[in-house]
Amino acid sequence: MRIVIPGGSGQVGTLLARSFHGGGNEVVVLGRAPLPAPWRTIEWDAVHEGPWWREVDGADVVIGLAGRSVDCRYTNSNRRAILDSRVQSTRAVAAAIAGVPRPPRVWLQASTATIYAHRHDAPNDEATGRLGGDEPDAPSTWRFSIDVAKAWEAAATATPLPRTRLVLMRSAMTMSPDRGGIFDVLLRLVRFGLGGTPGDGRQFVSWIHDRDFIAAVRWLIAHDELAGPVNLAAPKPLPFAAFQRALRAAWGTRIGLPAARWMLEVGAFVLRTETELVLKSRRVVPGRLLASGFSFEQPAWPAAAADLCRRWRELRRGKRSG
DSSP states (O other): OEEEEETTTSHHHHHHHHHHHHTTOEEEEEESSOOOOSSEEEEOOSSSOOTTHHHHTTOSEEEEOOOOOSOSOOOHHHHHHHHHHHHHHHHHHHHHHHHSSSOOSEEEEEEEGGGBOOOSSSOBOTTTOOBSSOOTTOOHHHHHHHHHHHHHHHHHHSSOOTTSEEEEEEEOEEEOSSTTSHHHHHHHHHHTTOOSOBTTSOSEEOEEEHHHHHHHHHHHHHOTTOOEEEEESOSOOEEHHHHHHHHHHHHTOOOOOOBOHHHHHHHHHHHTOOTHHHHSOOOBOOHHHHHTTOOOSOOSHHHHHHHHHHHHHHHHHHHHHO
16 A cells, blocks of 8 residues: 555654554655655645645555644644644645545544543543533633644545545544653653642543554554544543553552642643643543444553553663663
8 A cells, every 4th residue: 555644754653654664555754844764755835735746646545644733832823833734734635635636545634532522421432422612611722622623624524525535533642652752751750750640630531552543543444434533542541540540550650749730730831731631531432443343452541551661661671772
């Protein structure tokens, strides 16, 4: 297969590119400043038509991942960059697919599990889940994230693509042992004794193990009956208190200082990020994946955390010995 990954130079894109390239597929990553890689990398501006359209023509699969990181303070300029980078790049990919003679048979477009409402009472699947934005007690930053997610999906569905199946991947946090990812950040807190309960700990965490994420993407490519929104999340989300407790156990420590909400606000200000990343309850389940027959290698967080901690240690030992 020829697989084109717009915005694929980040952690998730690298996971996919590494897996598909290792399996003998032709992988092309589109990036604003392409870096050397074992696969082909092509420059694009994520807005305008250009030579990169030739990569889309005749491709089997396009996996759209472009978008500015949300790990920042939601200032006006950052909000505009977060929104524009997603909407404009998605429109550009849609225009390319609509405009080439041989469009891909499937377009997997990134979305986010953040699109669902902050809730504790019931899980959100694709059929019965409640989209967010109307919660009376939600901070404006949370509503902004939901507005971005809705605009992101709307940009993907605005252009008719009769020859290309579109899947909107509403992904939870992808946990991998690679440096700089969300798991690396959470584990760093645990390693320094700071991995206690954030806030009241009742907020749910939705996550997906990196190998299950890759397997789910492969499943979506292979299963023509799956189109539209699909949740990419492990089937067992859990409250943050239990999540952190399992991560501490997997690492082998019992110490984890809790953080009250006000402490998180101060810490987020210092680190130039937002508390939404840990305080919003994301209780998302993969209804359509499970109904289609997909089987998770790591459905529960305690075993997944143990695997990730083991691989994290192996990866760092390997680099030191190298």
